[in-house]
Amino acid sequence: MACRIAVAGVNGRMGRVLVEATVQNPDTILGAALVRQGSPLVGQDAGQLAGVGILNCAIDDDLSRVSSDFDVLIDFTSIDATLENLAVCRAQHRAMVIGTTGFSAEQKVMLSEAGQDIPLVFAPNMSIGVNVLLGVVAQTARLLGEGYDVEIIEAHHRHKVDAPSGTALRLGEAVAEAYDRDLAEVAVYGREGHTGARDPQTIGFATVRGGDVVGDHTVLFAGIGERIELTHKASSRMTFAQGAVRAATWLKNQPPGLYDMQDVLGLK
Numbered sequence: 001m002a003c004r005i006a007v008a009g010v011n012g013r014m015g016r017v018l019v020e021a022t023v024q025n026p027d028t029i030l031g032a033a034l035v036r037q038g039s040p041l042v043g044q045d046a047g048q049l050a051g052v053g054i055l056n057c058a059i060d061d062d063l064s065r066v067s068s069d070f071d072v073l074i075d076f077t078s079i080d081a082t083l084e085n086l087a088v089c090r091a092q093h094r095a096m097v098i099g100t101t102g103f104s105a106e107q108k109v110m111l112s113e114a115g116q117d118i119p120l121v122f123a124p125n126m127s128i129g130v131n132v133l134l135g136v137v138a139q140t141a142r143l144l145g146e147g148y149d150v151e152i153i154e155a156h157h158r159h160k161v162d163a164p165s166g167t168a169l170r171l172g173e174a175v176a177e178a179y180d181r182d183l184a185e186v187a188v189y190g191r192e193g194h195t196g197a198r199d200p201q202t203i204g205f206a207t208v209r210g211g212d213v214v215g216d217h218t219v220l221f222a223g224i225g226e227r228i229e230l231t232h233k234a235s236s237r238m239t240f241a242q243g244a245v246r247a248a249t250w251l252k253n254q255p256p257g258l259y260d261m262q263d264v265l266g267l268k
């Protein structure tokens with residue numbers, strides 16, 4: 001049976017592409033589409049909004065009201081909206097794929113607690129490429145060993161509200177884990193003024209914001225006399241949306257738990 005998907009924030013940049021990816025996937029149908037409470041979009045057809053034709057799926061602003069219409073909620077919205085939707089999905093026993101970024105450590109604990117009751121996929125980047133890159137980066141760190149300075153550079157569009165990106169932080173975690181370091185202790189977020197010489201244990205982050213950049217990430221291993229730069233560039237949001245829809249079809253058959261894209265793609 002087709003997996004019935006609900007898309008939160010259906011008018012957002014990701015929301016619209018998620019509707020398109022749901023329609024394109026032969027194993028999924030759009031069961032519900034959500035917008036902010038009181039939005040003038042309520043009642044409009046979600047397919048029409050996403051530019052994929054009429055789907056006979058009226059946009060709603062109340063997740064509890066439509067909870068019997070979907071199996072998995074895909075949520076790429078904001079921290080507040082995602083946590084509100086998580087509470088509803090937990091109460092109504094609905095699975096959830098979360099792509100929203102920018103959560104604090106405490107908020108991430110809330111996600112793992114919810115994983116005791118419902119199946120959840122939470123990943124800062126749903127593209128296949130970035131999830132392969134996570135493994136490549138960890139292996140590169142292990143093979144190079146100490147003596148290489150690690151810097152993570154990310155670039156995104158002018159509308160992005162969180163920095164560094166969730167993906168950059170996840171890449172940082174992968175490097176820190178490979179070197180047996182704690183990212184919270186070694187991360188350096190930007191530099192200014194008289195910084196002193198670089199501490200070799202640190203992992204640096206640099207953020208670029210501008211225009212319509214979909215999402216670029218580079219992990220730089222800089223040694224003496226050589227450097228390795230591992231780069232992923234997303235050129236379309238469809239890569240994230242297809243990953244999220246794939247995660248939803250996978251999640252439908254999983255027991256409660258907090259999973260990531262490495263689980264979905266069998267990369268662990």
Ligand SMILES: NC(=O)C1=CN([C@@H]2O[C@H](COP(=O)(O)OP(=O)(O)OC[C@H]3O[C@@H](n4cnc5c(N)ncnc54)[C@H](OP(=O)(O)O)[C@@H]3O)[C@@H](O)[C@H]2O)C=CC1
Binds near residue numbers: 008014037076101102
């Ligand atoms: N994991 C991944 O692969 C990816 C993750 N992302 C992440 O997804 C998130 C969304 O990105 P993007 O689509 O570009 O953002 P947009 O701003 O384009 O869309 C956000 C959507 O969420 C809705 N929303 C925001 N706050 C609330 C609220 N409090 N209540 C109800 N609805 C709300 C917005 O509604 P309104 O328009 O009314 O404000 C809008 O529909 C970000 O955190 C981003 O980092 C993005 C791409 C890939």
Ligand SMILES: O=C(O)C1=N[C@H](C(=O)O)C[C@H](O)C1
Binds near residue numbers: 101160167214234
């Ligand atoms: O906000 C975005 O656009 C993106 N956010 C994600 C992140 O923070 O890592 C993933 C992607 O790069 C696009």
